[in-house]
Amino acid sequence: MPPTIDSSLSPFGAARATVKGEPLSADELRKTNSYMQASLYLCLGMLYLRDNPLLKEPLRTEHLKARLLGHWGSDAGQVFTYVHFNRLINKYGLDAIFISGPGHGAPAVLSQSYLEGVYSEVYPDITEDESGMQRFFKQFSFPGGIGSHATPETPGSLHEGGELGYSISHAFGTVFDHPDLIALTMVGDGESETGPLATSWHSTKFLNPVTDGAVLPVLHLNGYKINNPTVLARISHEELEALFIGYGWKPYFVEGSDLPSMHQAMAATLERCVEEIRSYQKQARTSGQPFRPRWPMIVLRSPKGWTAPRDVSGHHLEGFWRAHQIPIPDVATNKEHLAVLESWMRSYKPEELFTKDGRLIPELKTIAPKGNARMSANPITNGGRKTSLLLPDFREYALSVNPGITSAGSMGNMAVWLRDVVAKNQQNFRLFGPDETESNKLGEVYKAGKKVWLGDYLPEDEDGGNLAFAGRVMEMLSEHTVEGWLEGYILSGRHGMLNSYEPFIHIIDSMVNQHCKWIEKCLEVEWRNKVSSLNILLTATVWRQDHNGFTHQDPGFLDVVANKSPEVVRIYLPPDGNCLLSVMDHCYRSENYVNVVVADKQNHLQYLDMNDAIAHCTKGVGIWEWASTFPDEEPDLVMACCGDVVTAEAIAATALLREHLPELKIRFVNVVDLFKLISHIDHPHGLTDKAYKAIFTDDKPIIFNFHSYPWLVHRLTYKRPGSLNIHVRGYKEKGNIDTPIELAIRNQTDRWSLAIDAIDRLPGLKNKGGVIRQKLEDEQIAAKNAAFENGIDPANLRDWCWPYPAPTEGAGNKVIDAAMSKLGLGGEDKPAAAVVGTSE
């Protein structure tokens, strides 16, 4: 059966465009085309050459790299777009950046940066001459050189595009609160099939034309992915147009391969788009009345590998997927193909574009923008024109605490502080989340900044909707989109936080991985400025899932993060509200990290007043003397914990042991900063073995109650002295009952299980141990049965609090310091978390 062939979908031929007009003079057209040719010549040079950069000699195999790596497929379309936007930057004095969605076509942006002179400014050894060009070519995709995507080494890049799908959300992130910025964003048609990209088109419903800049997407219908046509290149013009109208955009088409007519069409179309953007912005700004324009976008249909030979040895190259990567891969072994490559490269006429000593001819040099107007030099792509965050003194937001008695939600005081952070930073801080800010008990922030909403309104929105055209909270039910916005926002010099349910943060595992890799690599690139940390607050945690059950139980994001470079990842599990504040303040002051903070949003026990909390978080790990017994003596047992809900159970287990074994010497240890557990050799926050041993001992049983999967503690401590003495309880998938009951009980991180573990590991209890064990088991079963009968934990469990003396509020910050200094740990370990005014 014959397939439906729709030849209107062919990228070949004279330009077909929505906007008519030929704005370029013959001279402008000629220069523009030459500039594009210079750029494409450099692209091919990067892919193929290690020598003979200007082809002054006939091309021979020894001029070629031994391994040919890199992508040609989207280079021409990207260069074409970049070059035409340069004209408008000059004409209108635009502040613009270029985001290369495909990323793989890095030669496009690298060649532009080299032609603009920026590359030589940041890498002085890559000079604008023949020998510099040779080094520029050779280093591409070469050991010791640079990668083949728009990596951090690429001037003007804040989006690598190695993993696809985030160009539009990153672009929106950069233009929020940058009212004059235009992010010209190439979206690959392969990328456009990804879920994250498909939903990110809706970002216009969250962009305010008064306070924010504009994103100008160019959907590049390049036609092919690695080995398949793309979906959007193979649907009708009507469907494609409807799709983008439906997404809320005004699509302009530029389609074809004929260079002269395509140049005119692209020049006219880009100019129309810029005019519309400026007109919408003017309308909104002069009237003070924001609205949601149908922002312009461009659909550019051009042949994959445009300007390559159409056919090589009887197979299509230009306009087909074979042009995706190295277009002619066997040039080293196939003389005919080497000749094809040489004549193709010479067809760009390098001798007319570059001077004999390898400089771009002055006539072309002048048509690029100058200084920071060059897109590859825009400071926004290098940490932005960073503004510092004004932080209210978190100590003033302290929760009044009766240690071990007060039950409160940790988000309460945090939300008030966060409200004031928002209030003080109305142009450079936003809070992001997928529709969970209120549910996460952070709704107080709406008093300082509402939820941005440019969708339509209904009268009922007045009834607590907290929506506004201009606001500080960004909520869309797409973890991908809000994470992408936040990444774009901080990479361009601002500050923010993502709040999310813990179980669904795995949705963005891969995005966070990629961001970690980006900032780690930036540390190695001398000219890269630091950016604010990516702060992620996880709540609705595994232990308090109520009816949501099994699908909502996964604390494993920490495992994903812990695999990333210790230079860039930090994980905090504050045990209570004042610790949460202290940790947050620290995270907000830090730079170039991914900070992950896990905190329960429901009511639970509170332990530390603010001074104690600061002391505790500064250490990152501490002995709680008041929860220990015989604190001045060597312990028989260490009860350790990390995470708020599990800390409450560990405290309760300590009380049970104290009740049944009053002579037992228990040391109670709480960990806030997870990386304290690992050696200082492996992570900058790690304790020395000496300090570790002083806290945990190397010969006593350690019962460790952990928020997440138990193996993470073993993975962090396996090198530690006494590591085999650690018995970790944590979340395990197996054997859960996904119905509402305090999850700690069924998953066995409960007080009774911990106390029984302790008894099982204490030598010399004999019969007495058995008797206590039985009692504890009976209590455990009774509690469980009561919950199963009544659908709710028994009151003595719900209302339980610490039955022994604890330091009264205001007793000062000496508690933890005292315990630590007894062990000789007074000042030798660097502080892990917040003290006011410092960041690390």
Next chain:
Amino acid sequence: MPPTIDSSLSPFGAARATVKGEPLSADELRKTNSYMQASLYLCLGMLYLRDNPLLKEPLRTEHLKARLLGHWGSDAGQVFTYVHFNRLINKYGLDAIFISGPGHGAPAVLSQSYLEGVYSEVYPDITEDESGMQRFFKQFSFPGGIGSHATPETPGSLHEGGELGYSISHAFGTVFDHPDLIALTMVGDGESETGPLATSWHSTKFLNPVTDGAVLPVLHLNGYKINNPTVLARISHEELEALFIGYGWKPYFVEGSDLPSMHQAMAATLERCVEEIRSYQKQARTSGQPFRPRWPMIVLRSPKGWTAPRDVSGHHLEGFWRAHQIPIPDVATNKEHLAVLESWMRSYKPEELFTKDGRLIPELKTIAPKGNARMSANPITNGGRKTSLLLPDFREYALSVNPGITSAGSMGNMAVWLRDVVAKNQQNFRLFGPDETESNKLGEVYKAGKKVWLGDYLPEDEDGGNLAFAGRVMEMLSEHTVEGWLEGYILSGRHGMLNSYEPFIHIIDSMVNQHCKWIEKCLEVEWRNKVSSLNILLTATVWRQDHNGFTHQDPGFLDVVANKSPEVVRIYLPPDGNCLLSVMDHCYRSENYVNVVVADKQNHLQYLDMNDAIAHCTKGVGIWEWASTFPDEEPDLVMACCGDVVTAEAIAATALLREHLPELKIRFVNVVDLFKLISHIDHPHGLTDKAYKAIFTDDKPIIFNFHSYPWLVHRLTYKRPGSLNIHVRGYKEKGNIDTPIELAIRNQTDRWSLAIDAIDRLPGLKNKGGVIRQKLEDEQIAAKNAAFENGIDPANLRDWCWPYPAPTEGAGNKVIDAAMSKLGLGGEDKPAAAVVGTSE
């Protein structure tokens, strides 16, 4: 500034619908409405009541559950849709299933299942009478009962919806190769904001109307998420319509709240959709000419919490986000609100819908479909009408191997076998992937089944495009969509595999987590049938990333999978091509697992002939005598490895040690089945401590070269005897250079690093050790320098092969068995991986 209020977006009022007509008689309308009311009454009962199910007594607080949990928001819209489809099932004899995208509105589908009698059939204690109804209510979101989503305990569910975004891709997966099936799919408007859902609308470009069934989506414009309006509910009618036309659908609108007119509108619209679906299918099937219809879909705009009171205590309830979860949460403490609830529940007139003893009145009972036509009883939702997979004998696809000498790609013979799997299973097996099948060297399969493509064609597709209307390979550049298709395909009784680049599999971490949870829970539900395993083949691994560099390096998916229940996860790292075949055959025969197989696609050393490979994979871990020295004696050192590229380096390290220390007794161990490392107590594949010790020793240094992050090995072995003797090398983020050079070298899992590690751990070498160490370091640096100079590994490294005797091909399968039986491990450990004809 006043917001733009578009009152056409209000869900209230008489029906506004695209399709006109009033197909229901007055009697049909009355019965349909009553059936809906019965269902909604049950929904409220589940949310609130533990007693007094028929409200025979006045409602008092002791009838209420202590904790009120569950979601009301989408229940009415789902019930409405379900009930109206029942009429068409009866009228047209349809084979249909119901997919509840939101999932959270489980009371809707639970109540339908109960009314259809299916619930009582599978749970005989939940009878169709008053006491059964009481138990049905109480168990919902109650300890020991069922969850509040469409969990595996829900008859008729194959989609839980706890995590949002996968309803459409799951639905398409179920209808592929089920030509008579209609998947009626409710898509939440919250869910529709997620990336995975947003791109999955494009699935129509991969559905063949001849061989596949149909998905009928009902986009439920419920208006609100937890605390925000939804994007699609707040754009204009024109944009919304354009969006779905753009996605390739024909949208029909049904909007309003007035029940009588809404019933007529929905009845007429659903019938139009069914007629269109059947007409397109008939056209394609009678002509034998597949095409891509603009399939019908419905946009249902109804008030959130429809049929609830509009206002409670001065705040909107119906039609607002407050109706999302428990609509009136304080009924236990607020008498007025308790009265509101009671009168609301009584408004459905339970006494008219149910008999005195609590049965649905016969008049209503008769309007539901019967037997398997009931959507909650459709066998497709319970493992399908499962067909067995016909597997060619993988032994006939053996790669001819000169052990340690042959260099070949492991995918080569696997692809041929896979081609024949496809050939033998043309109706019940599909291969899925995001545009990487050819790149992953599996292109051979196209000979038996091309890539399904219902998008438009261009003439050049003839040039190796491998596209067809009917095929067996499913490729779209959305990991989410292809994974969702595969899940739907296997949950409905078929078989398949996903092939993907390793670094980007993190994109679907969360989906795989959810699938693991689904199949684990199914094990606990007696009436659930088993389904085929979810097979994931990862290649383009971290070690062979060439130019792709740092962004493409992440082997951490194994950490995510290893956290899931040992009942359902399996991880295999076959060292060569024959092992890959043996492992694959095993995975394809297995049920109810997630099998993850990691294998390099580039050329590398091959070691085992097919008999040896089977023996090795059957054990899952083995001593390779030929790569060991003095195999009959106790070793001085164990050189272990897991993963193909790292095995090659470990083999080479052994050769280096043998060269420099010919007297050293080295035992070479290879691990295929990763869970062999953990105790048999913790995983069914785990070795006993005795067997572990016999292989690895408990007192000798173990150098372990691992494919993934090194900590995973420590996490699996921390309880093992001698665990502190293990020194693991693996991938670490820190300190990489992301440019092309064999990654093993720069990341230090290379031969020299391993050999140096060994020397550092061997006692008594003294000066000799230092001399050898220096030599090895010099060689390492020389290799690295050569690569940096030439852009390619030196030839002596590229062409390296095993320089010592190895068993010749055909020596039989005794090699591994012999080594193991010497250790007394002949038959005591259960086989881990494939032997022909078995599965475990």
